[in-house]
Amino acid sequence: MKAKFMVSAALASTAVFTIASAGTAMADSAxxxxxxxxxxxxxxxxxxxxxxxxxxxxxxxxxxxxxxxxxxxxxxxxxxxxxxxxxxxxxxxxxxxxxxxxxxxxxxxxxxxxxxxxxxxxxxxxxxxxxxxxxx
Structure with missing residues (x-):
């Protein structure tokens, strides 16, 4: 059960990081x-x-x-x-x-x-x- 939670948390944080990175890439660019x-x-x-x-x-x-x-x-x-x-x-x-x-x-x-x-x-x-x- 603990292993499933850790995998889910890792996937969720990766998805959030990917979305945040895409949003800031445009903001940092002219x-x-x-x-x-x-x-x-x-x-x-x-x-x-x-x-x-x-x-x-x-x-x-x-x-x-x-x-x-x-x-x-x-x-x-x-x-x-x-x-x-x-x-x-x-x-x-x-x-x-x-x-x-x-x-x-x-x-x-x-x-x-x-x-x-x-x-x-x-x-x-x-x-x-x-x-x-x-x-x-």
């Missing part, structure tokens, strides 16, 4: 964002379609669309939707200075800064309320 770029994603947690800013500052996301899709994580969600007021998360790729997302066009209003080589879900003021962004 996603598939190219070097020196910033990527905005339609879904939280770097999911859904993405738009890539390769170094240009975008004063108005109004004509910029989510063009890139990925497998898994709702990869098709948001495809060809406008980025303005539709982004939920962002990755700064390996951009050393990071990236700043603004509530208003022309880099105005409330903003959120994402440090270099990191990612974040946009905060409650900016999730689906984003209009411009710039590299720092």
């Amino acid at each position: 996603g598939d964002c190219p070097d020196q770029a910033a990527c905005l994603y339609y879904n939280s947690n770097l999911g859904g379609a993405s738009a890539i800013d390769n170094g240009d500052n975008i004063a108005n996301y109004g004509t910029w669309k989510f063009y890139y899709t990925q497998s898994g994580s709702g990869g098709q969600n948001g495809y060809l939707q406008y980025v303005k007021n539709n982004a939920a998360s962002i990755s700064s790729g390996n951009d050393p200075g990071g990236y700043r997302v603004f509530y208003n066009s022309n880099y105005a209003g409330v903003y959120q800064t994402i440090g270099g080589n990191s990612w974040a879900n946009l905060n409650s003021q900016l999730k689906n309320q984003n209009a411009s962004g710039r590299h720092l």
Whole structure:
């Protein structure tokens, strides 16, 4: 009986470790964002379609669309939707200075800064309320 319990406990802890590892692997990554770029994603947690800013500052996301899709994580969600007021998360790729997302066009209003080589879900003021962004 004791041996069965130990095997069951070992299997359960392995399953929990595997699930936790899979969850943190994405959290530790800046996603598939190219070097020196910033990527905005339609879904939280770097999911859904993405738009890539390769170094240009975008004063108005109004004509910029989510063009890139990925497998898994709702990869098709948001495809060809406008980025303005539709982004939920962002990755700064390996951009050393990071990236700043603004509530208003022309880099105005409330903003959120994402440090270099990191990612974040946009905060409650900016999730689906984003209009411009710039590299720092």
